[in-house]
Amino acid sequence: MNLYTRCNSCKKDIRIKSSAPTRPELQMEKGEEFQVNCQNCGKIEKKHINDIKAEPNNKIILVGIGIGVLVTIILWNYFGAIGTVSVAIPILLWQQQMSATKTFNSYMIRRK
Structure with missing residues (x-):
């Protein structure tokens, strides 16, 4: 499964590198809020764990x-x-x- 979130400025998907199978495990790995860097526009944003979505690999x-x-x-x-x-x-x-x-x-x- 692939984890991603959406950049607020350019609306492109940002891939999250993690092998956590559940949201609580992702929270233990990254914290409740963590920073992500958009590879498209270069903006650094703070994302809540609930803003992360999963899609099948x-x-x-x-x-x-x-x-x-x-x-x-x-x-x-x-x-x-x-x-x-x-x-x-x-x-x-x-x-x-x-x-x-x-x-x-x-x-x-x-x-x-």
Whole structure:
């Protein structure tokens, strides 16, 4: 999952580098408010933890599709049509990414 916020001056997305799966873990890592630097306009802004949004990481989903196709081809040669069950690999990765994104975006921290 990718974390981002929007710059108030140029309205471009600012990517947040963190591997925190939930908002409370991001808060423990970065604090309740932290500074972000817009790479487009160069402005430094202070953002609250609730201003951070998550979106699914499409690279992980594409890797899952690649692995699913490869495993399907290999299993098709050995087991026949039952090998198509491995099509579930990209579906499971997509479902995990969507669930993590929904969990992150739905939980908000109380503002002080």
